Amino acid sequence: MTAFDVSERRIWDGRAESYARTFGRLCAHTVPALLDAASAAAGTRLLDVGCGSGSVTVAAAGRGAVVRAVDAEPGMVAATRRAAPGVDVRIGSLPQLPYPDGEFDAVVANFVLNHVGRPLDALVELRRITRSGGRIAVTVWQTPGAPGQALIGRAAAAAGLTRPGWLATVDEEHDFPRTPAGLGALLTAAGLGDVQGTSLSWDHRAAAEDWWAGPASGVAAIGQLVNSRGPEGVAAAKREYDVMCKEFEGADGLLALPHVAVLAHGKV
Template sequence: MTTFDNHERARWAGQAAAYRDSFAALCAHPAGALLDAGQVRAGGRLLDVGTGTGTVAALAYTRGVKVVAVDAEPSMVEATRRRIPDARVHHATLPDLPFDDGVFDTVVANFVVNHVGDPLAAVSEMRRVTRPGGRVSVTIWPYPAPPAQHLWSTVFDAAGVERPTDLPRLPPDRDFPRTAAGLSDLLHRAGLTDISGETLSWTHRTTPDAWWSGPANGIGTPGLIMKRQTPETITRIRARYDEHVTPYREPDGRLALPTTALLAAGRA
């Protein structure tokens, strides 16, 4: 485990409920496209790596797939076990999956590669447990950040919040461009072939309080920044937040936040 991995484990510890009530709905949007890119078939064997609260695994289960799910965070494992009692759900971390070579028809990872200390090793491990001819399908958030996520930078800037300078980052030799081409190249270097990719764009609809609650409870990089602020600064951030979400408010008071994700898949 790298310093980056250890940092990720600490930041997600016990956060299943906070994630479920805030950003899980945002991350759920690509689930169908992720499974389609993985060419899942009824009766097939699917591994959902970094399952979170089980969104992709649950959708795969409704398609008649034999689902196995893993996550590095115990609270996520328990949440998925409750959500899909018939699935096999295990605690496991990339890049060391507790499975033999080639046992799955499809392996998927929804917004997981963003959170590992060695992306190439992670995708290579997913390929290892996929049968020859099976598919590996992944999503990531792009960089520069799409409008929904960039909104937090705008709010922090308006509130005069300084960013932490001590957060772990991937060393250059382990990082990759968070672009469509960069993600496809990562899959290629991991040994996958017949690689396809696309940019998914949608409007995420949520309430102002739900979108606030994720960072307010420490979720994501905005949550890391929020946790280091004084109560007075949090009050100032909330005031700027209420101002800057106004252009995204719909008549019913909900927010309509444009966002994008990158999807790529390849054959093992």
């Protein structure tokens, strides 16, 4: 594993429930488009890689697909098993998954490439387990992001918080542009054909306290930043957040947070 993979394991250990209540709801926005891109339908043998709290698995099963799922975090595996009883959900991590060559008609990974140290190797592995003529569809967060994506980072910066030294980034030689063209080029480099990439934009609606709850509990890299200076740092960032989030507040009191993701798909 790369240093980034190691830090990702540390970030997500034991945080499945907090993720499901907060960022899991955000990530569910892209599920319909992701499954459409994978041509998921009745009878499709589909693997949900990085299944998280199970939103993709449940939606694919709802389409009649024959779904299996895998995640590196045991808590996420347990959450998906609860959400989708009867689905085969296993522990496994990229770039080595516990499935034979050509096992699936479609493989999907919703925001998973954001969390692996060698994205190209991960896509090559997804290609290995997909049959000839099958489809692979993936999403990542677009960079630069939309204003809603930057809100909590802005609050942390205003509070003087800095990224913890142990929190690694993807090595430059393994990174790629987080744009439709950049993600599409990565799929092409992995050997996929008929590659297409696009941006997906939406406003995520949430109560201000609910949106803060995720990073405050340490979810994702942003949660590690918010907690980098202990309770005093969290409180300082929260004061900044309370001011900044007003710019996104609607008449109903909920935040409308603009987000933008990249969806790319291709054929084996």
